[in-house]
Amino acid sequence: MECCKKVNETNQLIINQTESRIEGIMQLTDSSATDSLVPAKLQPILQRKWTSRYENYVDFHDLQLTLTRIKSADIRSQMKLYSLVSGWAMDSAGFFEPTAQDEGLKKLMLGKMVNSNLNTIWTGDASSFYYARRIPFYSSDPEAVFIMAISLSDLSRIVGESHQLGSLVILDNSNQTVFSQLDEVWRDNEFSHIIAGKLQETDESNGYFTTELNGRQTEVVFTKSTYNNWTYPGLDLVGNIHQFLSCTVL
Structure with a gap:
């Protein structure tokens, strides 16, 4: 029993270390998104009804730079920004047509944030770990939602480095x-x-x-x-x- 106790104490240290690493990812992501997704700068762009990236390339390029500035530690992530007032969606490659899965995730995240009066939310499913933030912050009628997806394979790699x-x-x-x-x-x-x-x-x-x-x-x-x-x-x-x-x- 003493041996099992010692192993459990060792595992407790490993679990604490794993928690610290994952929360480090969360805190970096949230801080970076807060600094980058400034409502006052984004609102005029969010209300623009683009037909192509070339309609106003300066704004388009600025918006792409905004997405690429958001960090989530040394792991791969997919970032998507949805304008709820103009109906377009953008990722790091440019505008895209959301799938039914994209729309479902967006609706789920918005619902959780608004119903719980949360500005941001983390959750997960069988394939990914998700972070979402509404814009403007704490708005009951947000103009946009930002969603970042981290694959579970990448998260497992992070976990595997500390959880033995x-x-x-x-x-x-x-x-x-x-x-x-x-x-x-x-x-x-x-x-x-x-x-x-x-x-x-x-x-x-x-x-x-x-x-x-x-x-x-x-x-x-x-x-x-x-x-x-x-x-x-x-x-x-x-x-x-x-x-x-x-x-x-x-």
């Missing part, structure tokens, strides 16, 4: 999964009901406990963020911990 054991899951402030290294069965049928429920029962900002998932005893190490009230649980099968300890002792 088990599987990491990220829960938002309503305990919905926004990132998971678990397979579909665990994520959908086990994790959200069992682990999230146990995490709601504790007021501790970090710690660990043992529970049963898919008939196997599982060690869960977690930390709760003070930045956005997200929770970062890491899962280690007890059998894998014992194997790790045996390798370490040898």
